[in-house]
Amino acid sequence: MSPIQGTRTGGRSARVQQAVHDAVRELQSERSRAELSVPLVAQRAGVTPSTVYRRWGTLQELLADVARERMRPDDPPDDTGALETDLKAWARQYLEEISSSPGREYVRDLVASDGEENSEQCNRYCQVKIRAILDRAAERGEPHPDADTVTDRVTAPIVFRVFFSSGDPTPEWAESLVDQVLAD
Amino acid sequence: MSPIQGTRTGGRSARVQQAVHDAVRELQSERSRAELSVPLVAQRAGVTPSTVYRRWGTLQELLADVARERMRPDDPPDDTGALETDLKAWARQYLEEISSSPGREYVRDLVASDGEENSEQCNRYCQVKIRAILDRAAERGEPHPDADTVTDRVTAPIVFRVFFSSGDPTPEWAESLVDQVLAD
């Protein structure tokens, strides 16, 4: 992979980015969101605040950048042997992840950031997992909805309820969304 | 309605709140979000910044407060004579409202605010409109889903796609969500 003309991707730049991201993650686990600040992160990372401002612009954008990284899919979703159970397991895990206190903060940071790139990337990560599940169903010969349908009928309601509804959504409710999308 | 003990609801307090809200709305129509600041709003409203800080805490919370006011339902939704067309008209209008550039900003401000009160209130406003439509359907004797189902299957996908998806959702797509929820 050749580096893009006019931007530096390796060496010191990469080390600074790594150090700043690590600093944010450390501080997020130690202090509340309101206590975070660019100077604080910069000090922990061993760089000057101006470096952070010039690269990320605002604390908001930096937090969104870190949040996006955290959402990146690591392992392929568990293979339970059937579409229904695969999707239910994923839906339960996803609900748990984003309804947790840190999970909500990450999504908040993503939505609050100026560029929509971050939120969109986050959804793409989500769809990568969903598609992996659907592809396995296809291999088994199971009938299955497409990824956009699963997004509209499972992912969207989960995210919406976590952020706009008063009660805590239950794992059972998340599973019922899967039942409904597989019913028709 | 008696005022709550220990807080002032009328007189000067009310005038200040009005002036600050007006100032925010004016400035939002003149400048970009990044150019807004508490001192700027305060100056336009004819109050001191410390007044704004003490009442709202941060610019974020103030913007969320204004955004919530804007989302408050004004008129009852149009009565087109049938559930399907009522819901489709509402879905189209809602999509248009929140996918517009200012609409997205309002929702962003709501989600970004610390207290979840604002986001939840916003959803309650939404459900008020949906329930009005469903109640009319009930009066006509039409079969109809409940408000939570409409929230999960129409409102949630609309909001989710506007914020997490790359392409612009179309009015036709919003209508198809209504078709699906009425189909089963």
Added chain:
DNA sequence: GCGCTAAAGCAAAGAGTTTGCGTTAGACTG
């Protein structure tokens, strides 16, 4: 009217942000 106090004003101290300029690391070239 009169007193009481929540809320506003004022101003100074503190914290965060922006910016110009010099320096440095590391990518590219010959």
Added chain:
DNA sequence: CAGTCTAACGCAAACTCTTTGCTTTAGCGC
């Protein structure tokens, strides 16, 4: 493999925003 070039970093000063203690004011309840 040394030399050149420049994106990105460090530093520091100027600037803006935020916080806070104290004073003043408006207007509700008696």
